[in-house]
Amino acid sequence: LVANRRTKGLDVNETVEVAAVQVPVIVTDGQGRFVRGLKKESFTLLEDGKPQRIETLTDESLPLELIATVDISASMEPAMPRVQTAVKGLLARLRAGDTTTLLGFNETVFVLAERESDAALRAAAVDALVPWGGTAFFDATVRSLELVGQKAGRRGIIIFSDGDDRHSVGRRDESLWRIEEGQVVIYTVGFGGGASAQFRETLKAFAEASGGRAYFPQ
Numbered sequence: 042l043v044a045n046r047r048t049k050g051l052d053v054n055e056t057v058e059v060a061a062v063q064v065p066v067i068v069t070d071g072q073g074r075f076v077r078g079l080k081k082e083s084f085t086l087l088e089d090g091k092p093q094r095i096e097t098l099t100d101e102s103l104p105l106e107l108i109a110t111v112d113i114s115a116s117m118e119p120a121m122p123r124v125q126t127a128v129k130g131l132l133a134r135l136r137a138g139d140t141t142t143l144l145g146f147n148e149t150v151f152v153l154a155e156r157e158s159d160a161a162l163r164a165a166a167v168d169a170l171v172p173w174g175g176t177a178f179f180d181a182t183v184r185s186l187e188l189v190g191q192k193a194g195r196r197g198i199i200i201f202s203d204g205d206d207r208h209s210v211g212r213r214d215e216s217l218w219r220i221e222e223g224q225v226v227i228y229t230v231g232f233g234g235g236a237s238a239q240f241r242e243t244l245k246a247f248a249e250a251s252g253g254r255a256y257f258p259q
Contacts, residue, residue: 061096065226065252077101104138105195106156108185112202114147114176120232121172124201127230127258131199132163142188143167146181147174148208152188178202179209179216182247186223198227200247204240213243220250227251230258
């Protein structure tokens with residue numbers, strides 16, 4: 042080695058042409074009940090204070106693509122029967138034409154059913170969940186986003202977890218960045234002994250970054 046040379050840092054300016062951006066929105070009244078039947082004229086969309094044109098409004102009558110992601114790490118074992126009941130109850134309320142991709146995760150992410158519309162097969166996949174291993178919550182969230190279809194429509198992710206993370210390859214801030222650019226609403230449901238104040242903040246942060254909410258059932 043003869044010498045080292047350090048060059049100046051480079052600023053990279055990237056330009057991307059975007060024809061349209063999908064903006065998920067949920068409207069509720071003062072009691073938290075969904076407001077249905079709204080038209081695009083009911084909304085005003087601002088970007089940096091400037092009004093933007095709303096081309097189309099997709100309502101709840103279109104089929105839903107749902108990603109249901111379930112924490113099956115060892116810390117979830119005491120709560121697993123309640124989690125399975127909750128997941129099956131949710132999936133049983135889906136309508137004909139709605140599809141579900143079911144993920145289980147510990148330190149690895151498993152695809153247990155992909156875009157499945159058969160209610161019996163979905164329920165059987167949930168019954169097969171067995172808790173073991175560590176937890177990679179951040180990685181599972183990113184994998185859930187990757188599995189969402191690209192076509193326009195109603196899409197959502199719901200994650201059942203205690204919010205603990207000890208085995209993710211990716212970092213928390215990287216996962217939040219992916220959520221913000223993902224244009225998919227995420228809901229988190231805090232089950233398990235690990236859903237302490239510290240991990241509740243993670244579940245809330247991940248949901249709210251997408252415009253969703255975190256729930257902590259008793």
